[in-house]
Amino acid sequence: MSTLEIKDLHVSVATEDGDKEILKGVTLTIKDGETHAIMGPNGSGKSTLAYSIAGHPKYTVTGGSVTLDGEDVLAMSVDERARAGLFLAMQYPVEVPGVSVSNFLRTAKTAVDGEAPKLRTWVKDVNSTLERLDLDASFSQRSVNEGFSGGEKKRHEIAQLELLDPKVAVLDETDSGLDIDALKIVSEGVNRFREQEGKGVLLITHYTRILRYITPDYVHVFVNGRIAEEGGPDLADQLEAEGYDKYVKAGV
Amino acid sequence: MTETPAVAEAIETTKVSSHLHPEGSFRVEDHPVPTGREEIWRFTPLKRLRGLHQETALTGDTDTPVVTAPDGVVAELLGADNAVKGTSGFVPNDRISARAWEAAARTLSLRIPTEAVVEEPIVVTLTGTGTEDASATHAVVTAEPHSKATVVFRFEGSMTLADNVEIVVGDGAQLTVVNIDDWADDAVHVGHRHAQVGRDATFRHVDVTFGGDVVRHDTTAEYAGPGGSVEMLGLYFADAGQHIEHRLFVDHNAPNTESNVVYKGALQGEGAHTVWVGNVLIRKVAEGIETYEENRNLVLTDGCQADSVPNLEIETGEIAGAGHASATGRFDDEQLFYLRSRGVEENEARRLVVHGFFNDLIRRIQVPALEEELVATVEAELAKNVLKAF
Ligand SMILES: Nc1ncnc2c1ncn2[C@@H]1O[C@H](COP(=O)(O)OP(=O)(O)O)[C@@H](O)[C@H]1O
Ligand SMILES: [Mg+2]
Numbered sequence: 001m002s003t004l005e006i007k008d009l010h011v012s013v014a015t016e017d018g019d020k021e022i023l024k025g026v027t028l029t030i031k032d033g034e035t036h037a038i039m040g041p042n043g044s045g046k047s048t049l050a051y052s053i054a055g056h057p058k059y060t061v062t063g064g065s066v067t068l069d070g071e072d073v074l075a076m077s078v079d080e081r082a083r084a085g086l087f088l089a090m091q092y093p094v095e096v097p098g099v100s101v102s103n104f105l106r107t108a109k110t111a112v113d114g115e116a117p118k119l120r121t122w123v124k125d126v127n128s129t130l131e132r133l134d135l136d137a138s139f140s141q142r143s144v145n146e147g148f149s150g151g152e153k154k155r156h157e158i159a160q161l162e163l164l165d166p167k168v169a170v171l172d173e174t175d176s177g178l179d180i181d182a183l184k185i186v187s188e189g190v191n192r193f194r195e196q197e198g199k200g201v202l203l204i205t206h207y208t209r210i211l212r213y214i215t216p217d218y219v220h221v222f223v224n225g226r227i228a229e230e231g232g233p234d235l236a237d238q239l240e241a242e243g244y245d246k247y248v249k250a251g252v
Numbered sequence: 253m254t255e256t257p258a259v260a261e262a263i264e265t266t267k268v269s270s271h272l273h274p275e276g277s278f279r280v281e282d283h284p285v286p287t288g289r290e291e292i293w294r295f296t297p298l299k300r301l302r303g304l305h306q307e308t309a310l311t312g313d314t315d316t317p318v319v320t321a322p323d324g325v326v327a328e329l330l331g332a333d334n335a336v337k338g339t340s341g342f343v344p345n346d347r348i349s350a351r352a353w354e355a356a357a358r359t360l361s362l363r364i365p366t367e368a369v370v371e372e373p374i375v376v377t378l379t380g381t382g383t384e385d386a387s388a389t390h391a392v393v394t395a396e397p398h399s400k401a402t403v404v405f406r407f408e409g410s411m412t413l414a415d416n417v418e419i420v421v422g423d424g425a426q427l428t429v430v431n432i433d434d435w436a437d438d439a440v441h442v443g444h445r446h447a448q449v450g451r452d453a454t455f456r457h458v459d460v461t462f463g464g465d466v467v468r469h470d471t472t473a474e475y476a477g478p479g480g481s482v483e484m485l486g487l488y489f490a491d492a493g494q495h496i497e498h499r500l501f502v503d504h505n506a507p508n509t510e511s512n513v514v515y516k517g518a519l520q521g522e523g524a525h526t527v528w529v530g531n532v533l534i535r536k537v538a539e540g541i542e543t544y545e546e547n548r549n550l551v552l553t554d555g556c557q558a559d560s561v562p563n564l565e566i567e568t569g570e571i572a573g574a575g576h577a578s579a580t581g582r583f584d585d586e587q588l589f590y591l592r593s594r595g596v597e598e599n600e601a602r603r604l605v606v607h608g609f610f611n612d613l614i615r616r617i618q619v620p621a622l623e624e625e626l627v628a629t630v631e632a633e634l635a636k637n638v639l640k641a642f
Contacts, residue, residue, distance in 0.1 A: 054593050057585065082595035094590035098608030098615075107604060108594035143608070164594065 002069060002085065002167035002200050004030040004053075009064035011045075011052045022048045024225040025064070028202075030168060035194060035201040037211060037236065040222030041244045046204045047091055049222075050172040053202075054088040055081050068168065083112055085167030089157035089174050095145040101156065102126065102140035105163055112164050129159050132192075134185050151182040158189035168200035169193065175210035187213030208240040223247045276343030280354055283347035292346060295527040295559055297495055300466045302386060302412045304348050304442055310355035310388035310414060317360060317389075318379075322372040325401070326363040336361050336392045340418035341474065342446035349444040349470070352414035356390035362403060363394045366422070370401040373430075373621065380411025383438050389415040393429060397422035397450070402619055404430040408463075412440045419447035421455045423477065428456040428619060434629075435463035444470045449509075451477030458617050459515075461488040461496050462629060468497040475506035482511040486528075487613055487626065489633045490556070492521025500545075501531040504538035513545035516613050518606060518633075519556035527559045530576065539570040549580040550609050552602075603634055 011023035022045045030036050040046050052059045053066060055078040066073040068084055076084060096104065105126060110116045117125075130139055133155040145153055154174050161169055171190065175183055191214060193199055203216060211219075211233065219235040221228045221244070228247040229235065274292075277283065285306050286293040298305055321327040330336065337359045344350035362374055376391070393403050399422065407413075421427045433441060441464055449455045461467050473482045482502055490496045502511040517526045530545040549558035562576040583605060591601035610630050614623055 056589055077598070078589060078592040079595050079597050079601075082593055088593055090590070090593075094584075094586045096587050096590065096605065096608055098611035099604050104591075104594075104604075107596055107600065108591075111595035111597065111600070143612070160594065 037216035087166035355388035380409035449480035486515035522555035
């Protein structure tokens, strides 16, 4: 079972001219096994929502609540949230020089599970996961995200999703900047994750392209820090044809 | 268009005057007692040098180093007047090195014969047994032409030491010299290392400074012919109250030579102070050279100070490249967030970041036996403070 419930979430960031409210009351529930797509123009606050769920210190929650299976997520530290079963695939994954992918993955897995993984099966799992994502064997000796191409960074995020196996995954524009082959590879990884029992996905995207490979249960249109419209997968087709214009105009 | 100088004329015989390279002298009286206002002394806590820079008697090398030399290496403890002393062209550039030159009673000579390839490192361990009597030592490492070897100087225990190490890298030789200051907390060490790098020779110097109360190293290199390559790598970790100072000078006095200097340090605890001064001089004759120097400091707690001063003096524009970088910073919040978002606790995330910071450098040392030890030492240093502080 895994339910992520976001209620009337208000979030601001500190700017030079004082605090600026970016999320203006977001309400969204991802029930057991559901995939929700959030689509919206640049600057609408999609990453802010993703980071706020993960607990990035730059963002201040000024109102509302986020719970995972009834537990208060906002009361947890960043790492507690991950250990509770939340995962964020970042739009811009961060370089950690000198820390190898293999060390990083093992450390994260140990932290999330509360015990070190069994060495033999773990090495096999890592290798097969990397292979499925078309990352070659030498990849695990490279420093985390350092010198990775855009596509490698995103595939590395999905490798982590598969290996850490959270309850709910938030994917922030994992599709951006990928060519069609990489997009398929990444989508297959997300679909493998979704095929498991009870996994929730919040798929944030700017384009409808990825929704051809990952079919969402619900689509939300996100404009100016709020959800402007909700619907089924066909809402994505409508957005593809008409764009965000009518929502942006209505939202201002 | 400039004319390329003929190789025979390429080595300058007359010294140019450079603010980076004041004239040295063997005579102690040519070096007045520093006041602390001099450019080369302004960062150093003179009061804590136990008089090394004044008149304190340097009663000689009371502690004999333990030398482990594999077959094929000639290790000898020679008299102070042996001709090997001075073969690197080193001229003391400050009062302490001049005093040590004069006072050292013996000369430790390590010689790697022509074309010998020595796989196992040659290890020289000096273990101090007290700080009361100040000591002076002198060593000369000679890598004869086309030889290949690694020499490790390891310093342990308590001591007040001024030393000079001369390094002669013959034509085509490949020599790595590793200096590990793993002193007890009360040691004072002011050391000078000077390398003369032969034609097409490769010299790497790795300087690891963890222990001691005050450690100040002058490391200098010059070339005896074109085509030589110098790499200087440094790794230091200053704890509360510790002063660690590195002053580097690469003298590009021959064409088509290379130098690459990378020093990385971490500081933790009240009063931890590190100094890095990286000087590079590109003389008029040094056409086609390439140089890069870099210093990065990671400040782990409040109350620390990291001084970082790169200097590049260029007398010819006909070079392949010259650059430098210097950065001092705290933990990167985005890195910590990324690691923590994967479930890694804050302390563990900090540990990983520091580990990675040094690991980048450790991987470049290329002395496998040393890598593991250094990783473990970094871990031990971290356990002292970083994990407690948060
Ligand atoms: N640190 C910040 N300071 C000022 N404005 C910010 C900051 N972070 C985000 N914003 C603003 O918040 C809005 C939403 O940004 P973001 O969540 O990244 O949007 P999206 O992911 O939908 O493109 C943008 O207008 C952006 O400029
Ligand atoms: Mg975004």
